[in-house]
Amino acid sequence: MSAARSCVIALSSLLAVSSQLAAQGTIRGAVTETDQRPVSDAIVHLSGTTLGARSDSSGLFRVLRVPAGPYTIRVAKIGFGPESATVVVQNGATVTQTFALHALVTELTSITITSKRLGETEASALQRQSDAPNIVKVLPGDVIRALPNANAAEAAGRMPGVTTERDEGEGKFIQIRGTAPELNNLTINGAHVPGSQNGARVVKLDVIPSDLLAGIEVSKTLTADMDADAIGGSVNLVTKTPEGPPEGYVAAQYGQVTLRSKNQLQGGFALSGRFGPDRRLGLLIGGSADRNNRTTNDLEPAWSKDESGRAIPVEWSQRDYQFARNRYGLGGDVDYRFADGSAIALKGLFSRFEDYGVTYVKDLATAGDSAGSGTQGFGTGGELTRQSYNRTPVQQLFGSTLSGRTHLGVFEVRADLNAAVTDEKLNDYRFHPFVFDGLDGNGITVAYDGSNTKVPTYHIVDPATAAAGEDPANFAESHYFTIDNRTHGRDLGGALNLQTPWHSGALDWSANLQFGAKYRDESKTHAARGGFWFGDNPIPLGPNLSTFSDPTYYQYASNAFTMGRTPDQAKAHASENAADFTNGTDAVGNQLGTFNGSERIAAGYVANTMTWSKLELYTGLRLEHTSASYVGHAAVGDTSTGVTTVPGSQRYTDLFPSVQAKYSLDPQTHLRLAFTRAIARPDYQSLAPSLTGSPGGSSSDPSNVTSGNPNLKPQHAWNYDVMLEHFFTSVGVISGGVFYKKISDFIFNRTFTYTGPVTELDGFLGTRPENGGSGHIVGFEADWAQRLVFLPGAFAGLGFDANYTHTSSRAVVAESEDGVAQRHAPLPRQSPNLANIALTYDLGRVSARAAWAYQGANIVSYGDGSPTPSGDTYFYAHSQFDASVIVDATSRIQFQLQALNINNAVFGLFTGTTSHDYAIQREYYGRTFYFGTKYKF
Numbered sequence: 001m002s003a004a005r006s007c008v009i010a011l012s013s014l015l016a017v018s019s020q021l022a023a024q025g026t027i028r029g030a031v032t033e034t035d036q037r038p039v040s041d042a043i044v045h046l047s048g049t050t051l052g053a054r055s056d057s058s059g060l061f062r063v064l065r066v067p068a069g070p071y072t073i074r075v076a077k078i079g080f081g082p083e084s085a086t087v088v089v090q091n092g093a094t095v096t097q098t099f100a101l102h103a104l105v106t107e108l109t110s111i112t113i114t115s116k117r118l119g120e121t122e123a124s125a126l127q128r129q130s131d132a133p134n135i136v137k138v139l140p141g142d143v144i145r146a147l148p149n150a151n152a153a154e155a156a157g158r159m160p161g162v163t164t165e166r167d168e169g170e171g172k173f174i175q176i177r178g179t180a181p182e183l184n185n186l187t188i189n190g191a192h193v194p195g196s197q198n199g200a201r202v203v204k205l206d207v208i209p210s211d212l213l214a215g216i217e218v219s220k221t222l223t224a225d226m227d228a229d230a231i232g233g234s235v236n237l238v239t240k241t242p243e244g245p246p247e248g249y250v251a252a253q254y255g256q257v258t259l260r261s262k263n264q265l266q267g268g269f270a271l272s273g274r275f276g277p278d279r280r281l282g283l284l285i286g287g288s289a290d291r292n293n294r295t296t297n298d299l300e301p302a303w304s305k306d307e308s309g310r311a312i313p314v315e316w317s318q319r320d321y322q323f324a325r326n327r328y329g330l331g332g333d334v335d336y337r338f339a340d341g342s343a344i345a346l347k348g349l350f351s352r353f354e355d356y357g358v359t360y361v362k363d364l365a366t367a368g369d370s371a372g373s374g375t376q377g378f379g380t381g382g383e384l385t386r387q388s389y390n391r392t393p394v395q396q397l398f399g400s401t402l403s404g405r406t407h408l409g410v411f412e413v414r415a416d417l418n419a420a421v422t423d424e425k426l427n428d429y430r431f432h433p434f435v436f437d438g439l440d441g442n443g444i445t446v447a448y449d450g451s452n453t454k455v456p457t458y459h460i461v462d463p464a465t466a467a468a469g470e471d472p473a474n475f476a477e478s479h480y481f482t483i484d485n486r487t488h489g490r491d492l493g494g495a496l497n498l499q500t501p502w503h504s505g506a507l508d509w510s511a512n513l514q515f516g517a518k519y520r521d522e523s524k525t526h527a528a529r530g531g532f533w534f535g536d537n538p539i540p541l542g543p544n545l546s547t548f549s550d551p552t553y554y555q556y557a558s559n560a561f562t563m564g565r566t567p568d569q570a571k572a573h574a575s576e577n578a579a580d581f582t583n584g585t586d587a588v589g590n591q592l593g594t595f596n597g598s599e600r601i602a603a604g605y606v607a608n609t610m611t612w613s614k615l616e617l618y619t620g621l622r623l624e625h626t627s628a629s630y631v632g633h634a635a636v637g638d639t640s641t642g643v644t645t646v647p648g649s650q651r652y653t654d655l656f657p658s659v660q661a662k663y664s665l666d667p668q669t670h671l672r673l674a675f676t677r678a679i680a681r682p683d684y685q686s687l688a689p690s691l692t693g694s695p696g697g698s699s700s701d702p703s704n705v706t707s708g709n710p711n712l713k714p715q716h717a718w719n720y721d722v723m724l725e726h727f728f729t730s731v732g733v734i735s736g737g738v739f740y741k742k743i744s745d746f747i748f749n750r751t752f753t754y755t756g757p758v759t760e761l762d763g764f765l766g767t768r769p770e771n772g773g774s775g776h777i778v779g780f781e782a783d784w785a786q787r788l789v790f791l792p793g794a795f796a797g798l799g800f801d802a803n804y805t806h807t808s809s810r811a812v813v814a815e816s817e818d819g820v821a822q823r824h825a826p827l828p829r830q831s832p833n834l835a836n837i838a839l840t841y842d843l844g845r846v847s848a849r850a851a852w853a854y855q856g857a858n859i860v861s862y863g864d865g866s867p868t869p870s871g872d873t874y875f876y877a878h879s880q881f882d883a884s885v886i887v888d889a890t891s892r893i894q895f896q897l898q899a900l901n902i903n904n905a906v907f908g909l910f911t912g913t914t915s916h917d918y919a920i921q922r923e924y925y926g927r928t929f930y931f932g933t934k935y936k937f
Helices: 003-022 122-131 152-156 463-468 569-578 587-592 793-797
Strands: 024-033 043-046 052-054 060-067 069-076 083-089 094-103 136-140 162-167 170-176 184-188 213-219 233-239 247-257 263-275 281-305 311-337 343-354 357-365 368-373 376-391 394-408 411-436 444-449 457-460 476-502 509-528 531-540 595-612 615-635 643-666 669-680 691-693 705-707 715-728 732-744 747-753 765-771 774-787 798-815 821-825 833-843 846-855 858-861 872-875 878-888 893-900 907-913 916-924 928-936
Touching (some): 024 043, 024 069, 024 083, 043 060, 052 060, 069 094, 083 094, 122 715, 152 162, 152 170, 162 846, 170 184, 170 233, 311 368, 311 376, 311 916, 476 569, 531 569, 587 615, 587 643, 747 798
Parallel strands (some): 705 765
Antiparallel strands (some): 043 052, 136 213, 213 233, 281 311, 376 444, 394 411, 411 476, 476 509, 476 531, 509 595, 669 715, 691 705, 715 732, 747 765, 872 907, 907 916
16 A cells, blocks of 8 residues: 555545534533532533543543533432533534532431541542442541551451451561562652562562551552552552642540550641632642551570481570551652643652661570480580571652643543652661570570470579579670661652543444553662671670569560560670771672572553443453563682672563453442453562571571572463442442452462572571472452441441452472472461451441451461471461551641550461471560551641
8 A cells, every 4th residue: 555545544534534523522521519619520411322421639620522412411419419410512623511429318427527638538448449440448547447457458457358467466568369479569659669678579568658548559460551560459549639628637645565565656737728810839748757666575486307307496586576666758749730620749758767776686506416316306416596686777758740631622631750769777676695505605405395386494403503404695796797787679750651442433332542651660679798706805784784674575475585684785895996906707608699680571551441331341451561671690619719799681572461350230339350461570589599688597588598599481371350249329338259369470489498609598498489390370359448327326326347358279380390389388378368358337416436357377388388387488377356446636736535456456478388287487566556646627
């Protein structure tokens, strides 16, 4: 075909389209409440057709390509009474119509469904879920702050199918439908955030104060415009948006922990509002700060097996953590909304988490076993260590998005630029071990009892040796070491999205076309700078004692343990600096643990949404091209010759289809079907040929040594979902569904024994990532949230939120050299049962919650799968109760009373199986009670 003929055909097509558009009109308008506050996410529908729109954050809507004629417009939103109006559309003309929605006060006497914080109410969250083409759950800001959720992970853990991996008494990582945190994606206002630990992609959410958030969205199925790296799901943290006239608040909270009566302080503020003619300019700034003084009582046993397979406790590491954690956050928004519906906005969030504290340790480790029988015996060659170390981790996160939207002809256009930074550093994380190895220097003999595999016990056999073990004069320090490192992640990106409705003028169907492109440039660096010093003249413990004591250590679980005296950080530090210690830092080991990487992802997508009567069909296709490079280090022969830099790279292209159907049995009831594909790329640290390990750490702790694997492949998953959901007009939902994920080349951490070339780590247990062949997850989830407003009188304030998820998984985790499967096991971090139940009360000035959260045991890393100490490593099941009561004393003054971890739930890990568990960590945090107040102005 000639170029001239092609131009004629193209021009003819454009003229035909222009002619068709000229024969159609436009309906535009705004949706507000009766007090003129804008209403977002309201459904605008032209009765008798499939045409419609949804109001944006300004309450504005626009329906394009409407054939000429009269129409009845109906506007509805959960929690409001519907409104309607009749208009006449003429060819080429625009009709303007506004709507003022009334809250269903007669039906919702006990529920606040309006808020000047637009989009932070339960009604808005449920409307977002109902309207979405995909399966998504939304936790609004009002619910986030209804329970003691200190950080974003704690808040997300209340959502259906979502749990948190906990550490140090708080949620840290998010797990969706029982999948590992690294299978999920995190965005802030839709923009990707790089991982915050070592070379991992997963972001620590304990960095982010929950008070900065307007909502949390968890997408369990992906649309084509979303990043595909979310096999488990995608978590979007939504920051606050200014609405209404200027207003603000200041808040303060005081808390106390029952364990050692430590106090906690929290404060926050927010100033926001819209200014100027028609309040088009929006400004918001908010901040949060908390000081968390907390004690953790922790016991970490270690186990071995004799030749007969009998389990033997060989070490008892008693740890008393004294935290002084500080968390700061600042969020802001500047936006302008133009009269034609265009808008521009700059949003930002910054948080800093200082995980400070001191850990005091009393550790007894044996070297042999004697006269053992059953669960009892004698450990020989023991060494008793009294140690302290200063905790210095500091983590920072910054995310910012500049976005704009407008209309160009028939297209709605949105453009975004984003930047995100994460940073974590440990500076002079110094360990001071003072050792006593018996009166004669040949070790200590202990009698052990392993009958209670959760809390094995011991006692020193010889009374004189036992007494000497309590005398600081018998302990001395011959070496000390530090962990120093820094991890920095940076993410820059941009996206352009266009969408337009299209149809042939017929009124029995409608369609919306969406397409766009996105580019992401991410980098990650990790520098290890740990040190090791030793001397021939050991430092005695006596002059370096601390005043710390904990006479109630671990009495929640057992009276068999005491802490005794421990070193003082500052005194030991000064003594070490004054002593003649030799620098034995493993420079080679530091180089082996240092790496950097970068990744560039160019993506494009096209999607179409077709609506026929009650059926909405979404089809999309996303293409992502990944170009990754990394640099690690490897030893060349004998480590005395140093290390060499080892570069590497990966390039691959993937297609990600998304097909999702929503059939509306009635306006509040939907049947959803979804078929999608997703990816999970290997961590930078996992890809780089790196090595990290501490010669001063425990040789039996697999987490002490980690190794990279440059041969890792990305994981992929085909996902299938079916869900039925019904939304109550009185603000609630009941839903149930099943899902199946077929995962290929999944990545897991396998325990191995290190054999060089770094001789200082020979014989240490370690972990390294490996591809595990194929696997799957199948599950069922249900969610029921309802406010019982039909009950009489004061009982109308009652309600409940309940959700349950059951999952089962199976994967090949061991293969022979010829690829034959030798062992199947559940996928890492796959919890078989997840549940949340909350009883609620909202009436008048009182709002109350009593909540229970549960997460089943799940595998952390693989061993040999046996019901012995060499089996797999698991997280223990976690069950926790929390409660809250909030009272509005006046329209401006609010009081809060909250209780966290009422049942003093244990956190820990074990090896073996769920029916034969051998504890390697069990720690308690105590109960925390808060009293707070908020003043609004």
